[in-house]
Amino acid sequence: MARISGAGQESAMEPRALPWITVAPDAPYFVTEDGEPWTPIGQNDAITWPELAPLFHRRDVAAVERHLRWLADHGVTCLRLMLEYAQVRHRYFDRPAGRPVPAMVQLWDDLFDLCGRVGLRILLTPVDTFWTWFHWRHHPWNSANGGPLAHPSRLLLCPATRTLSKDRLSFAARRWGGSGALFAWDLWNEIHYGQAEDSADCFPEFIADLSQHVRTLELELYGRAHPQTVSLFGPELVQRPDMPMRDPIYRHPDLDFASIHIYATGTIDAPRDTVTPALAMRRIVRESLAEIRDDRPFLDTEHGPIHSFKDHRRTLPEPFDDEYFRHLSWAHLASGGVGGGMRWPNRHPHVLTAGMRQAQRAMTGFLPLIDWPRFRRRTIDARARGFHGFACADDRQALVWLLRRGRRLSDGRVDQAIVTDRTDVSLPMPTGRYRITPWDTITGRAAPASDAEATNGALRFRTTEIAGDRAFAIHRLP
Structure with missing residues (x-):
């Protein structure tokens, strides 16, 4: 299979003035390289959703810059983004497999530049595993389209697909890894036993391979490395307790912080009130902290009313959703998580409401009241x-x-x-x-x-x- 290649691959971007983020040496939180506290306040976004979509083919870069500045003014510090969002066919990162699409490279060049300018950071994950699975028939990695893999049930096992994954990470690390606008790597979005023929046995080795690959490359290029995590769809820990998933997610020695997606069944994923979901968030954060043995940071990197939105096709009424959002955010922070967690909008359109932005700004205002770099909570x-x-x-x-x-x-x-x-x-x-x-x-x-x-x-x-x-x-x- 062709490895990822393309103009500009070998030359890293000039590092932005924005300081890099690292794990605090004495507390399960984050700091800048200068030792200043930094907390991820933000949500999941996507390059096809309304607020970032104008970057494609540079249709309206100025509008996106205005939006990002508005986010920063509302206390947002971080966006979680997928390098390839595969819900639609015209946003594949490499097509054919291994060859980056110039328009996508330009989009990410612009986005990293804009985030560096306005002071936002990106939690970057290379593969949108959800839509990759469901739209596999169209994906460039599919063998029917010239890729190496017949079915996504072997995403974690196929050596040629592993090479493509690592090459995509390499491309991103070389081109944008020098920027302080990159907060951290989510090396694999929602790692799942279904991607390994119904087995989680390969999780530790798969994570180690991607982690060491990226860290070694960054150390060679920049003399330092961005923090790393791997995310998991949290309900799987309850639905499949027989699977060995807790150790690689919460305690893998190569990862810097732990992350799951908190979609508690019947409460967070389909809320009927705004209090019960907060209690579920508290329980899951506490259970997660109990699994961590080395005081690494923990944060939810996806939550929201996914069952209500995706399965019942219902967008929550805005006043209800605003309060539900605010309660979940404070339940996460006060229970020991980092920041307020990262909402997947699950609204139509896929944007957060003005009330949610106000809640983010209110939480950001609170943060200086705690000495996070020394808070061994x-x-x-x-x-x-x-x-x-x-x-x-x-x-x-x-x-x-x-x-x-x-x-x-x-x-x-x-x-x-x-x-x-x-x-x-x-x-x-x-x-x-x-x-x-x-x-x-x-x-x-x-x-x-x-x-x-x-x-x-x-x-x-x-x-x-x-x-x-x-x-x-x-x-x-x-």
């Missing part, structure tokens, strides 16, 4: 009468998010008109005095801070009135 229980408590802490800091229990509107949203009186909160913290800063997750504003004393291993403080939810940043005073 563990999940803890926070108790407050009338509220679900979501919390993580170390001996110096804590992050608490309270979400009201009980009465909801008829559509499943929390009734914001009901205001809860001052509430007592309790959480396990070492003896000492602490500063508590409340944060409004809707307006993105802090309320006046107060101090409280922890005694006998518990910190207790009283809140002001709360409508539906409230976050708190807690720091131990000298």
Whole structure:
């Protein structure tokens, strides 16, 4: 089979001024190469969806730049993107197999340049495994189209297809890997036993091969390497517990952070209210952190109402979806995940709402209240009468998010008109005095801070009135 080749392959782009991202040395979060905290706040996007589609054939690069600047102004720091989004036939990255399409290379040249200019970063995955599978009859890697593989059930096993995958990663690393706009590699989107003839036994070797290939190349080219992960469709861990998937996803020695796609069946994937999905997010984040043995960062890189949208063909009403989005984001962050997770829009059209952008901006405003590079968090229980408590802490800091229990509107949203009186909160913290800063997750504003004393291993403080939810940043005073 022909290996990926094309003009410009051997010359890497000039590195942008944007600093590279790395894992914090002392905490399960991310920092820039300068040691400044950095958190991925964003969502999944695609080169065929409305906001980025004008890049193809450079139809309207200026419009995309305006959009990216608008995202940055709303606190977005990161987009998760697939190098090839195979839902449509005219966005294949290489066609025929092994030969990059010039228009696609130009699109990505422009996108990396724009992101570098506006300060956004990309979590890049090379293969859209979902649409590659379902539209296999059209794919250039299909042997019927001159590729090496008869059926995608051997995507992880076919040596020639492995070569194409590694060559695609090599092309991307050489051309765009020098840019700080590249946050990290998701080396393989939703690795699946169905791609290996109903076996997960090859996962460790497959991941090691791609990981070491990319890292070795980046070290040769740039003297450093971007962080790496491999994603998994999270429900498979529940549906196929017999498969050896947890170790390569959560603990593979070559990967820098862990990632799954959190589509909890019946709650997150088809929500009927905005509270139960948050509880599912808390449970899954906690279970995931328990699987990690070396304190590597964990983040959800896909979530959303996939069953409602894809199978029931229903776009959630915007007010409901906005609250569902905000609740999932804070449940992820407060349970110990990095950032708010990365929504797959699952809306028509495939774009986030203005309310979701406001929620992202509110979360970004909160982030400086926590010293992330030194936050060695563990999940803890926070108790407050009338509220679900979501919390993580170390001996110096804590992050608490309270979400009201009980009465909801008829559509499943929390009734914001009901205001809860001052509430007592309790959480396990070492003896000492602490500063508590409340944060409004809707307006993105802090309320006046107060101090409280922890005694006998518990910190207790009283809140002001709360409508539906409230976050708190807690720091131990000298």
